Amino acid sequence: MSITVDPNAAPTAPPVRGRGRVLPAPVTPAEMVLILVLVVLWAALAFATPAFLSAGSIIPLLVEVAPVALIGIGMTFVIIAGGIDVSVGGAIMVCSVVTAKLMRDQGLPLVLCVVVAIATGAVLGLMNGLLIAYGRVHAIIITFGTANVFLFIGLQIFASQPVSGMPSTLAWFGRGVDGQTLGVPHSFAITVLLAAAAWWYLRHTAGGRHFLGIGGDAVAARLAGIRVQRRVLLTYVITGVLIGLASIFTLAKGTSSLDQSVGNGQELAVIAAVVIGGTSIMGGRGSVLGTLLGALLVQTVKSGVTQLGWPSQLSDLFVGIFIVLAVGTDLLRQRARRAV
Amino acid sequence: MSDIRLSLTGIVKSYAAVKAIRHADFELRPGQVHALVGENGAGKSTLIKIISGAVTPDAGDITYDGQPVTITSTVDAIDLGIATVYQEPQLFAELTVAENIFLGREIVKRGRVDWAAQNERVVGLLDTLDLPSELATVTVGNLSVATQQQVSIAKALAGKPGVLILDEPSAILTDAEIDVLFRVIRKLADEGVAVIYISHRLDELIKIADQVTVMRDGSTIGTYPIGELSVRRMAELMVGEALSHERSPRAVPDGPPMLELKSLARVGHFADVSLQLRAGEILGLYGLIGSGVAEIAECIHGLASASGGEILLQGKTIAPRTPRHAGEAGIALLPANRKTEGMFSFQSIAFNISVGHLPRLSFGRAFVDRRKEHAVAKDLMKRLAVKAPDENYAIGNLSGGNAQKVMLARQLVERPKLLLLAEPTQGVDIGAKEEIHRIIADLAANGTAVLIVTSDLQEALRITDRLLVVRAGTITAEFGPDARQVDVLAAAAGDAGQAGPAA
Numbered sequence: 152m153s154i155t156v157d158p159n160a161a162p163t164a165p166p167v168r169g170r171g172r173v174l175p176a177p178v179t180p181a182e183m184v185l186i187l188v189l190v191v192l193w194a195a196l197a198f199a200t201p202a203f204l205s206a207g208s209i210i211p212l213l214v215e216v217a218p219v220a221l222i223g224i225g226m227t228f229v230i231i232a233g234g235i236d237v238s239v240g241g242a243i244m245v246c247s248v249v250t251a252k253l254m255r256d257q258g259l260p261l262v263l264c265v266v267v268a269i270a271t272g273a274v275l276g277l278m279n280g281l282l283i284a285y286g287r288v289h290a291i292i293i294t295f296g297t298a299n300v301f302l303f304i305g306l307q308i309f310a311s312q313p314v315s316g317m318p319s320t321l322a323w324f325g326r327g328v329d330g331q332t333l334g335v336p337h338s339f340a341i342t343v344l345l346a347a348a349a350w351w352y353l354r355h356t357a358g359g360r361h362f363l364g365i366g367g368d369a370v371a372a373r374l375a376g377i378r379v380q381r382r383v384l385l386t387y388v389i390t391g392v393l394i395g396l397a398s399i400f401t402l403a404k405g406t407s408s409l410d411q412s413v414g415n416g417q418e419l420a421v422i423a424a425v426v427i428g429g430t431s432i433m434g435g436r437g438s439v440l441g442t443l444l445g446a447l448l449v450q451t452v453k454s455g456v457t458q459l460g461w462p463s464q465l466s467d468l469f470v471g472i473f474i475v476l477a478v479g480t481d482l483l484r485q486r487a488r489r490a491v
Numbered sequence: 492m493s494d495i496r497l498s499l500t501g502i503v504k505s506y507a508a509v510k511a512i513r514h515a516d517f518e519l520r521p522g523q524v525h526a527l528v529g530e531n532g533a534g535k536s537t538l539i540k541i542i543s544g545a546v547t548p549d550a551g552d553i554t555y556d557g558q559p560v561t562i563t564s565t566v567d568a569i570d571l572g573i574a575t576v577y578q579e580p581q582l583f584a585e586l587t588v589a590e591n592i593f594l595g596r597e598i599v600k601r602g603r604v605d606w607a608a609q610n611e612r613v614v615g616l617l618d619t620l621d622l623p624s625e626l627a628t629v630t631v632g633n634l635s636v637a638t639q640q641q642v643s644i645a646k647a648l649a650g651k652p653g654v655l656i657l658d659e660p661s662a663i664l665t666d667a668e669i670d671v672l673f674r675v676i677r678k679l680a681d682e683g684v685a686v687i688y689i690s691h692r693l694d695e696l697i698k699i700a701d702q703v704t705v706m707r708d709g710s711t712i713g714t715y716p717i718g719e720l721s722v723r724r725m726a727e728l729m730v731g732e733a734l735s736h737e738r739s740p741r742a743v744p745d746g747p748p749m750l751e752l753k754s755l756a757r758v759g760h761f762a763d764v765s766l767q768l769r770a771g772e773i774l775g776l777y778g779l780i781g782s783g784v785a786e787i788a789e790c791i792h793g794l795a796s797a798s799g800g801e802i803l804l805q806g807k808t809i810a811p812r813t814p815r816h817a818g819e820a821g822i823a824l825l826p827a828n829r830k831t832e833g834m835f836s837f838q839s840i841a842f843n844i845s846v847g848h849l850p851r852l853s854f855g856r857a858f859v860d861r862r863k864e865h866a867v868a869k870d871l872m873k874r875l876a877v878k879a880p881d882e883n884y885a886i887g888n889l890s891g892g893n894a895q896k897v898m899l900a901r902q903l904v905e906r907p908k909l910l911l912l913a914e915p916t917q918g919v920d921i922g923a924k925e926e927i928h929r930i931i932a933d934l935a936a937n938g939t940a941v942l943i944v945t946s947d948l949q950e951a952l953r954i955t956d957r958l959l960v961v962r963a964g965t966i967t968a969e970f971g972p973d974a975r976q977v978d979v980l981a982a983a984a985g986d987a988g989q990a991g992p993a994a
Binding site for chain 1: 604633
């Protein structure tokens with residue numbers, strides 16, 4: 152669709168907007184659809200298996216969503232700025248095994264555990280960011296490479312046996328009674344708070360808008376005076392930091408042992424949440440709210456399939472369909488625009 | 492002298508071995524619209540890039556408001572007050588007009604972008620450009636290219652620039668939009684902005700420019716008040732002393748036309764294009780960017796479909812829908828940009844020649860006959876004098892001239908009846924250029940009809956039997972082989988009084 156402006160034509164009934172409302176609506180149509188789908192799903196599941204809406208079912212769901220949604224915030228920044236990070240799984244493994252061993256062997260207290268995990272994640276993110284922003288190699292190649300490096304490092308630290316006998320230092324982030332306030336898991340509450348902050352940052356600060364500009368057209372962004380390389384680097388460091396914190400959530404929600412499968416496949420879960428949330432895989436458009444909804448949708452589907460007693464492969468099928476729908480809508484939209 | 496806003500003296504810039512600018516001097520005063528003209532490759536765009544900070548000069552001095560300055564990045568230029576509107580709108584499709592205008596220089600209040608204040612400024616800017624204020628909240632990707640261009644200008648104005656550079660702003664605008672543009676430029680100049688205006692359309696400079704600086708072969712050759720110039724005089728200054736070129740006399744063949752276009756049209760690009768091309772003839776189409784000349788060739792090759800008129804090949808109407816159809820009819824196209832539209836860089840020469848002809852070079856149209864593929868490649872390499880160790884050599888490692896010969900070889904595998912050549916010697920060194928010209932002449936001598944679309948005027952005059960000038964979407968003049976460069980250029984750039992002598 153094209154809007155050609157003829158200076159002589161009378162303005163054709165513009166949508167009257169309130170002053171200052173120059174941004175798109177806070178909740179995009181795609182996000183409204185997601186909310187609707189979630190509500191319908193939850194209602195249907197509540198109807199089919201009455202246990203679904205009980206605390207015993209919802210709390211584990213929120214605890215599972217937290218790490219994916221949290222990393223999804225960083226991934227939203229990365230993808231909006233025109234990149235991608237497929238090294239998430241490996242990075243989670245490194246962060247959690249480092250933290251787990253220090254916690255068990257050195258008796259690290261809660262706060263130091265968080266600091267260690269975040270610092271480790273930040274270093275890994277910095278590696279990705281430096282290579283991508285300054286090495287000028289495509290993000291998928293770099294992070295595919297670092298994913299394997301991280302995996303190797305993680306497995307070396309594991310030294311071919313699971314970390315067992317961990318103390319319950321991290322219970323505050325866990326799925327037990329210590330890990331919730333008024334029935335809300337702390338990990339999920341933190342994720343929502345950080346997501347809200349990130350949502351606001353992306354919409355209302357110059358720095359946030361610059362991410363959208365870079366993903367839209369990096370050359371134009373540079374010409375507009377944006378320090379593109381630094382901003383791109385920042386997206387990967389943010390993701391790294393969030394991976395660190397998400398590793399704490401992952402450690403806390405498990406049992407007292409941690410095995411080598413930690414983080415396995417998480418990059419795909421995170422990217423799925425971001426894409427289903429309506430962020431364009433081409434960059435330049437997207438929102439953190441969508442990612443949060445996307446993560447919730449993926450976990451709801453998984454949890455629902457399990458509770459209905461259906462074969463678990465079905466959840467993969469449904470997630471796959473959601474991804475295809477989301478990407479397909481995005482591509483159709485772009486094609487319609489190019490056909491001008 | 493504070494009377495001078497921007498001055499450049501003794502600017503030199505080379506890219507590797509190529510001297511893009513040998514010597515440039517340029518002076519810009521506030522309140523002035525200063526046009527910069529020159530042929531393709533004269534150094535205009537490099538000079539603009541130096542002023543806007545996209546490239547750094549090797550030598551020379553720049554002053555801004557009398558102070559010596561160094562501009563090493565686009566940020567430096569923006570900070571000085573130099574705003575550039577690029578030929579291609581540099582905008583963000585997913586963001587609104589208001590955001591596009593302020594991205595990189597947001598109005599920030601307590602850490603938060605002040606949307607209301609930005610919107611208010613944007614409405615003011617849109618008003619200056621005669622654009623409706625509702626546009627502020629429209630997503631840029633939904634706008635036409637012309638409107639995007641106007642948004643780019645609004646974006647440049649948002650920084651309250653002291654110098655505004657407009658690089659070919661009119662190439663994609665309609666006449667009505669150009670009138671608005673000129674009114675805005677005049678208004679800005681009256682407010683004391685110094686405007687640098689680049690255009691190929693010399694006729695519009697008479698309307699808008701105060702001063703004209705002419706560049707030729709990497710040097711500025713002078714600055715003239717517009718009152719002293721006419722379109723023809725500007726063309727003469729751009730071309731300089733016409734180079735005498737030898738061309739071997741060619742017998743122009745008789746016979747029925749191989750290709751005939753009857754009032755061919757494509758809405759929005761060209762209209763009423765009629766021409767005849769005989770077997771063995773070399774016909775040139777010359778036109779400036781935006782004249783529609785490139786689209787005519789695309790229509791003949793099935794890359795775009797015509798909206799009216801007829802294409803006749805050997806007297807039969809054809810309507811090629813895809814390049815494959817065109818190829819089956821006997822039409823081959825050498826695309827203008829071999830890197831993006833032609834070459835498979837990592838593949839061998841043989842692969843690059845045979846691709847697209849594989850059914851002919853296969854057993855039972857299924858299994859590629861390697862021996863045949865290589866024999867054909869070897870034969871063509873020899874005929875076109877491709878300099879490479881052998882046919883297994885990767886094309887990406889060849890020089891521009893040799894790569895172009897391989898691209899040409901691909902078009903010759905099936906002996907086309909009609910060969911379309913778009914910019915056949917772009918980015919090719921002089922020696923290889925001569926050879927390619929010789930090959931083209933040989934092909935014509937063997938009965939191929941050749942249609943060349945080129946923006947290289949010297950080349951067009953040198954190898955074509957007839958040259959048609961395309962301007963504003965239609966053929967406006969025809970020249971024979973003895974035409975002078977300046978006449979052709981004046982005709983293409985819109986000298987109303989110029990009618991070419993028919994061949």
